[in-house]
Amino acid sequence: MTIKLYVDFGGYSAIEKGNLIIPRDNILNKKDFDSVEIGDVVDVYSKRGKFLGRGFKNPREVRIMTLRKEELDENYIKEKIIKANEYRLKLGFKDTYRMVYTQSDWLNGLVIDKYNDIATVQIFNYGIEKMKDVVVETLQNLGIDSIYEKSSGRNRKRAGLPEVEGILAGEKTETIIQEGNAKFKVTFDGQKTGFFLDQRENRLELERFIKEGDRVLDVCCYTGGFSVHAAIRGAEVVGVDLSKKALKLAEENMELNNIPKDKYEFIEGNAFKVMEEFIEDGKNFDVVILDPPAFAQSKKSLKSAMRGYHMLNRLGAKLADRLLVTCSCSQPVEPDAFKALVIDACLKAKKWAKIIKYGSQSPDHPITSKGTEYLKCLFLSVEEI
Template identity: 50%
Template structure:
């Protein structure tokens, strides 16, 4: 196994701050970096520090373990079991949860969501697929009631082909989230459903009043929409994906929501919101849950402009409760909040912050790995008497 000597800062970061990431600039013998994806040993002053996954396409090495142990069936079994215990015994999740969250569970490049007895995995390592996927799948089946596991690549460019293990024709189920029910298809976007917003979707229910008009922007398959509708709201959902909106309608039907209580619009969120403003529309509750506007630090400025515009439009349309989200890793909590506040000043509306939430706890954020925190979700009250004249 190739040995890579790290500098003191990286050593302290791993051994004292629980960091799971090492940048290649911290490697002293760069000439020894492998030409292909490989598991390497990290050393400091010649002594063992960790084993890590290196990919020449990335400037980051991902720590697998700080123990000098073999990366084998037992290695994955211990971590997958520990992840399951955390979800089921600490968080008290039962049938549906994110079982594996990459570095959050000391299993970098692997994301796995369980929906009743089927599950979906996003895999971002060809090496893990080639050398360890069979073991991982066997462990998942052994430790659960899973009947089907669907594996897909986690990033564009990764040469990982979709695979189905177990019951190949069983890739749909219905999950429960509080009083709401949702149809999940493993062949859908990413792992099939956005479990990271679960607690936030449940939280919106206490702000909904019978007869409210709710605007759910970038509604995908209707997560927030359903929760609002079952509390008596009339919902308008907006999304670019015709396929997602079809499932959103199915989810409304699944929850026995009358057709006259919801409308789904296929279109560009910015344009649809502008048209609503021109038409003088107003909504009691406005929810913004857009996709990440940037995947890299280079595009942060463009992303902030997009967030600023979308929030400005949403605030203009909102009468009482405004919920706004960002799922970009590269925009932190404070920067996102400042952007929303700036949009509120621009819209001449006073917002009162009710709560600042994040991702569901089955997407764990360890204290030394800020990169694991990505979802921001702010609940505001729109002060109807606080308009700036």
């Protein structure tokens, strides 16, 4: 019999609001929670006995998979992966896209990215981990040759699961993807899942705003995502990143797109320090792009994260003559709060900023329930006050 766990969220049910990860702290009958094997199916009920959802027990939380009383078996996993893939194909994605985005695709704790015939898999749910073979088999039936697992990082630690990394099938560990007019080499031993697919639309959008001869500063450039799109449009690019490995790939990506060597420079260094030095030296750029890592991993670190974003944006605004493209991938940072922060940082930098466009994550990362929207990307026209 499936164990019943009762939760007390008070007021609205968190599940109805769409939060499909239930921490042990919210469970009333903790002894029952502790008695269940990790990876086993549990049913979650409200205090008054209303069925809320069904999911898998994990060491520190329940991951809700469905709001129906249906079997969470191999068929469920297979069908949901196929459905998630079909959804992307209908949207027009072809070779490279996020194929499964966790709870948005009713596969809470599973992320799959497809790069041509290679897939990367991240699992943050022990119930799904137990059926890893089905994930591999389903991907192979969808034409995937090589599968690389990258179940590591914050989400894995938070779930209380050990980190797992390595090849699950095939041998390929790199490929060349096409994004609009740009080509990128993607490898699967770097950070995240090889490439920041979530920024696709924003990188493509950037091309609209670049003019031949523009001087562009790409801060936190990683493997040159925004840099390559700017260079393709005839800009001269300076990219800054802490990661030597990422910058090496950024250079390869410029070569791959036939960008002449004298049109770009990549600097290994701390974004804050490099920008301060540029300001001291009286440098400026037509376009400045800021795409830092998530400064706020949770609500606890929100305050210090906001200070970090403010400082970064003030420096970026000082250096920008015409356009500031600024992003935050911190889920706890609300879009309106980020807009207000950026406008304020621009004012402090003595720049009058107008929001031209507000972008979020690419639609292969569907925004559904609470916690699935995280990326904010503002395009601002800036002028001296």
